[in-house]
Amino acid sequence: MAVYEQTYKRYAGSLTPEWSRFLIIPRHALRGTFNSKLFAAFFAVCFLPLLVEAILIYLRHNVGALAALTINVRELIPVDAFFFQVFVNIQNSFAFLLALLIGPPLVSRDLRNNALPLYLCRPFSRTEYVIGKMSVLLILLSLVTWIPQLLLFFFQAYLEGFAWFKANAWIASSIVIASLFWIMLLALLTQTISALVKWRVVASGALVALFLIPSAFGLFINEIFNTLWGNIISLIAIINNVTAGLFGTFERVSEIRQVRGFEGIVVREVVLMEPPLWLSWTVLFILCAICLALLSWRVKAYEVVK
Amino acid sequence: MSMALPETVHEESITSPTTDHDPAVIDLHGLSVTFGKRPILKNLRGDLRGKAIGLLGPNGAGKTTLIHTLLGFHEPSAGTAHIFGHDIVGDAKKIKALIGYMPERDSFISKMNAVHFVRLMAELSGLPSEAALERAHEALFYVGLGEARYRKLETYSLGMKQLAKLAQAIVHGPKLIFLDEPTNGLDPPARLRMIKLIREIRDSGQANIVLSSHLLLDVEECCDEILILRDGEIAVYCNLEEERKSNRKFLMLETRGDQKPFVEALAKLGCEYAITNPTRLKVVLQDGVEVRDLYRVAADSQLQLRRLSYKRDSLEDIFLKAMENGHGRL
Numbered sequence: 001m002a003v004y005e006q007t008y009k010r011y012a013g014s015l016t017p018e019w020s021r022f023l024i025i026p027r028h029a030l031r032g033t034f035n036s037k038l039f040a041a042f043f044a045v046c047f048l049p050l051l052v053e054a055i056l057i058y059l060r061h062n063v064g065a066l067a068a069l070t071i072n073v074r075e076l077i078p079v080d081a082f083f084f085q086v087f088v089n090i091q092n093s094f095a096f097l098l099a100l101l102i103g104p105p106l107v108s109r110d111l112r113n114n115a116l117p118l119y120l121c122r123p124f125s126r127t128e129y130v131i132g133k134m135s136v137l138l139i140l141l142s143l144v145t146w147i148p149q150l151l152l153f154f155f156q157a158y159l160e161g162f163a164w165f166k167a168n169a170w171i172a173s174s175i176v177i178a179s180l181f182w183i184m185l186l187a188l189l190t191q192t193i194s195a196l197v198k199w200r201v202v203a204s205g206a207l208v209a210l211f212l213i214p215s216a217f218g219l220f221i222n223e224i225f226n227t228l229w230g231n232i233i234s235l236i237a238i239i240n241n242v243t244a245g246l247f248g249t250f251e252r253v254s255e256i257r258q259v260r261g262f263e264g265i266v267v268r269e270v271v272l273m274e275p276p277l278w279l280s281w282t283v284l285f286i287l288c289a290i291c292l293a294l295l296s297w298r299v300k301a302y303e304v305v306k
Numbered sequence: 307m308s309m310a311l312p313e314t315v316h317e318e319s320i321t322s323p324t325t326d327h328d329p330a331v332i333d334l335h336g337l338s339v340t341f342g343k344r345p346i347l348k349n350l351r352g353d354l355r356g357k358a359i360g361l362l363g364p365n366g367a368g369k370t371t372l373i374h375t376l377l378g379f380h381e382p383s384a385g386t387a388h389i390f391g392h393d394i395v396g397d398a399k400k401i402k403a404l405i406g407y408m409p410e411r412d413s414f415i416s417k418m419n420a421v422h423f424v425r426l427m428a429e430l431s432g433l434p435s436e437a438a439l440e441r442a443h444e445a446l447f448y449v450g451l452g453e454a455r456y457r458k459l460e461t462y463s464l465g466m467k468q469l470a471k472l473a474q475a476i477v478h479g480p481k482l483i484f485l486d487e488p489t490n491g492l493d494p495p496a497r498l499r500m501i502k503l504i505r506e507i508r509d510s511g512q513a514n515i516v517l518s519s520h521l522l523l524d525v526e527e528c529c530d531e532i533l534i535l536r537d538g539e540i541a542v543y544c545n546l547e548e549e550r551k552s553n554r555k556f557l558m559l560e561t562r563g564d565q566k567p568f569v570e571a572l573a574k575l576g577c578e579y580a581i582t583n584p585t586r587l588k589v590v591l592q593d594g595v596e597v598r599d600l601y602r603v604a605a606d607s608q609l610q611l612r613r614l615s616y617k618r619d620s621l622e623d624i625f626l627k628a629m630e631n632g633h634g635r636l
Binding site for chain 1: 416
């Protein structure tokens with residue numbers, strides 16, 4: 001079917017391996033994404049906390065630099081599990097903002113333009129479509145979360161020595177698991193919302209609302225009933241607990257609250273306990289299962305009217 | 307009494323007149339599809355072997371559902387079908403590698419130019435990136451969008467979007483192309499261009515075509531076989547070319563006066579007839595009956611014959627007849 005021949009000819013060349021075809025979607029999607037200068041600038045901003053993290057690690061091991069800046073090494077926060085947990089949380093927040101920018105139109109645009117039959121009439125399954133669309137976020141968010149975090153962990157290990165690495169190797173797995181779980185959850189949530197809502201703005205709003213409204217409601221329950229069980233419906237609290245659990249900083253007893261009467265007299269003291277960690281994990285897994293079920297329901301070539 | 311239909315096939319199982327040992331293009335094995343409790347396709351049987359198969363039927367007959375089921379979008383509730391010998395349920399991926407599909411509705415990926423869009427579709431069909439880009443350019447030139455290939459799809463006219471849809475359906479060089487209402491909404495020149503392209507692909511011998519359309523003229527111009535669906539069942543399956551060759555000539559009479567005594571006399575002569583309207587009649591002459599016999603019978607019945615001409619059954623006649631034979635809705 002050469003341009004000059006103007007005839008129809010079948011393709012007789014080689015084909016790509018089937019397993020790799022889901023990667024076609026992120027390749028084309030990311031190319032379009034980085035065409036936006038505004039997005040590219042924001043993406044660069046996402047690396048600023050990592051730069052700060054790298055500087056902090058470097059300063060801790062460079063006496064000359066500390067002396068030049070007249071900083072006492074004790075004034076710097078120690079590079080331990082909590083240090084990495086803080087920066088993982090910061091990067092996870094940036095990942096959320098990136099997901100908010102990129103995620104909502106991924107599926108909704110295809111649904112709005114009836115593009116799904118075009119994907120699914122080819123040797124390309126619904127599962128591959130969903131994985132391909134999720135990969136757009138997984139690849140992009142990995143670049144600002146666990147990959148640089150892991151590199152910085154190895155940087156710290158390199159400066160501190162093998163003994164430190166041996167004693168703290170579990171932090172590396174915590175970084176990877178906490179970040180991956182977060183970005184997978186984000187990818188699933190954004191794809192599901194994108195599959196349910198056709199308009200980008202509404203989808204973005206729905207994603208924000210999913211995090212904020214239950215969290216606000218959970219806080220309300222906590223305040224009214226003097227408990228922390230409201231956290232079980234707060235995605236923000238659940239993610240914080242799960243991350244803390246992975247970094248070994250999770251504590252069930254959060255605070256002791258004094259309950260006061262009308263005249264300000266302390267009536268009683270209540271020990272506020274976070275819900276158990278396993279419950280947070282369970283909620284997250286249930287949420288993921290619901291997302292997958294909704295995606296399976298929505299991602300179809302054609303809606304069947306029964 | 308009515309006029310005989312051409313040699314259309316109404317049996318439980320239909321077989322193309324051109325049957326050979328190669329696997330049929332589409333082989334229907336009691337294919338049924340149900341949405342909820344509503345049967346859409348009912349026990350379709352037959353093997354279709356045409357180079358270009360026209361899929362006809364009134365709205366709701368099941369044409370699009372049949373195409374979607376063959377593409378694997380809907381699960382059969384009973385039975386199955388084979389495309390080039392591959393089962394549509396068990397070998398769905400193999401089949402999808404062999405087919406191209408041009409959907410009826412507007413379908414595209416937004417924020418993309420035509421080259422990007424067609425290239426992406428080619429890559430999803432398994433072509434390596436560079437080959438996909440090359441074929442995308444070729445396909446767009448082939449359908450006549452060469453000059454507009456770097457324009458965003460959103461800016462295309464309806465006719466251009468139809469051509470872009472055709473380009474994505476053929477970019478990977480499929481063996482079988484499903485075209486669902488390809489001339490929908492096209493102005494006459496655009497329609498002619500689309501028909502020309504479909505005929506070119508058919509005549510290249512490189513691909514089989516299944517063309518679903520409401521427009522009988524499109525099917526008549528492009529297809530060598532037709533499958534007419536009515537209420538989810540096969541009403542007619544025939545080889546159009548052979549029908550054209552073999553169907554009987556009939557006489558179209560324009561009359562003035564009471565037709566009743568005339569048609570009674572025709573029946574006594576053994577002629578088949580159909581009353582089109584109070585002034586028109588279709589008559590198939592039996593062997594041994596001449597035109598002068600008609601004049602004589604007309605004179606005896608005091609009926610004026612104002613005009614008399616020989617005709618053959620058109621696709622429209624076949625279609626209308628198929629609709630008359632059941633509860634078809636037009």
